[in-house]
Amino acid sequence: MSKKIQKILKKDHFSKQDIVDLLKTDEKERQLIYNKANQVKEKCVGLKTYYRGLVEFSNKCYKDCYYCGIRAGNKVVARYDISDERILESVKFAYDNKYASVVFQSGERDDAKFIERITNLLKKAKEITNNKIGITISLGEQSLETYKKWFDAGAHRYLLRIETTNKELYYKIHPENKKHIFEKRLAALDDLKKVGYQTGTGVMIGLPFQTYEDMADDLLFFKKFDVDMIGMGPYIEHKDTPLFVHKEILLPLKERFNLSMKMIAILRIMMKDINIAAATALQAIDSIGREKALKVGANIIMPNITPTINRENYQLYENKPCIDEGADDCTSCLEARIVIAGDDLGYNEWGDSLHFAKRKQKEGVV
Numbered sequence: 338m339s340k341k342i343q344k345i346l347k348k349d350h351f352s353k354q355d356i357v358d359l360l361k362t363d364e365k366e367r368q369l370i371y372n373k374a375n376q377v378k379e380k381c382v383g384l385k386t387y388y389r390g391l392v393e394f395s396n397k398c399y400k401d402c403y404y405c406g407i408r409a410g411n412k413v414v415a416r417y418d419i420s421d422e423r424i425l426e427s428v429k430f431a432y433d434n435k436y437a438s439v440v441f442q443s444g445e446r447d448d449a450k451f452i453e454r455i456t457n458l459l460k461k462a463k464e465i466t467n468n469k470i471g472i473t474i475s476l477g478e479q480s481l482e483t484y485k486k487w488f489d490a491g492a493h494r495y496l497l498r499i500e501t502t503n504k505e506l507y508y509k510i511h512p513e514n515k516k517h518i519f520e521k522r523l524a525a526l527d528d529l530k531k532v533g534y535q536t537g538t539g540v541m542i543g544l545p546f547q548t549y550e551d552m553a554d555d556l557l558f559f560k561k562f563d564v565d566m567i568g569m570g571p572y573i574e575h576k577d578t579p580l581f582v583h584k585e586i587l588l589p590l591k592e593r594f595n596l597s598m599k600m601i602a603i604l605r606i607m608m609k610d611i612n613i614a615a616a617t618a619l620q621a622i623d624s625i626g627r628e629k630a631l632k633v634g635a636n637i638i639m640p641n642i643t644p645t646i647n648r649e650n651y652q653l654y655e656n657k658p659c660i661d662e663g664a665d666d667c668t669s670c671l672e673a674r675i676v677i678a679g680d681d682l683g684y685n686e687w688g689d690s691l692h693f694a695k696r697k698q699k700e701g702v703v
């Protein structure tokens with residue numbers, strides 16, 4: 338079997354079957370994938386990790402994704418919305434601590450008030466950092482016009498996970514209604530590219546009913562769509578969500594973790610110059626899960642800089658790490674972890690996707 342894996346790893350392009358074979362590797366064989374991924378990382382993007390200070394500024398959401406702990410239908414969770422002033426304090430913290438980039442993430446809303454608020458927030462975040470802070474946003478599906486507005490206001494990267502590329506599975510984990518349309522999500526990804534964002538997507542790994550073939554298709558989709566950034570991690574069940582009823586058929590957490598590691602490593606080999614995040618959900622399973630991901634291809638980490646009092650109510654999944662630590666604790670804790678993992682830290686650097694720069698060059702834009 339190892340011979341077969343070695344042979345696959347020598348190829349320039351993986352077929353769907355190749356990826357399935359790689360995903361099915363045992364403990365010994367998967368080291369081969371990890372080693373190769375780390376070599377590719379070193380050669381193509383460098384052994385360097387970039388920070389994105391994550392501000393989960395509101396858990397108010399009008400959607401009802403079946404897997405998510407802050408879905409509109411969850412009446413148990415206390416809703417919060419952090420004031421712009423507090424958010425900007427977090428931005429200042431990131432800037433002062435040389436993070437160079439922040440991510441604003443929240444539940445999804447598309448009302449005019451929200452859109453205006455984000456526009457102003459983006460402008461302010463730029464203003465207070467002498468135009469220096471890099472801003473990624475992750476605010477769900479919006480109109481092309483809204484995406485443009487936020488881009489013009491200062492955001493330059495956008496994260497919108499497709500969640501799964503299997504349409505049938507998509508409707509097993511989302512209600513089938515106007516607010517959750519698979520094609521609309523795909524179209525939103527196209528729009529983001531059109532506007533000029535560095536475009537990031539991703540999936541959850543180990544969803545109920547998800548197969549190895551589905552995951553192979555996910556990776557092939559990323560390649561075909563020519564993404565700039567990826568954030569993918571294990572699905573972790575939450576007891577106050579409809580998907581929780583399927584918990585008996587889920588893979589053990591450790592297996593979901595290993596599959597996530599393999600997905601990251603295989604993708605690094607397939608897409609050598611993109612940015613890949615070490616998802617926080619990895620740490621909910623293994624206390625050094627994110628650092629392990631940095632060793633197999635990931636190069637982005639998103640330390641949580643949300644004011645601590647709000648963290649416990651942004652639990653998309655259970656067992657979320659660091660909900661009682663302040664941003665300062667996170668910085669020193671992470672720095673040590675990353676250095677131990679063998680990476681340098683890209684302090685004061687945006688760490689933009691190299692793939693994006695090349696894509697733009699090809700398109701003749703720059």
Ligand code: SAH
Nearest residue numbers: 404405443444445477498571572573653654
């Ligand atoms: N509302 C925005 C951003 C917040 S959700 C959006 O949906 O895009 C960010 C990501 O959290 C989602 O894309 C999803 O992949 C992930 N997530 C939600 N619930 C999860 C769970 N139970 N386990 C793992 N990841 C989850």
Ligand code: SF4
Nearest residue numbers: 398400402405408444
């Ligand atoms: Fe809302 Fe995002 Fe959670 Fe879906 S995944 S319910 S859009 S916060």
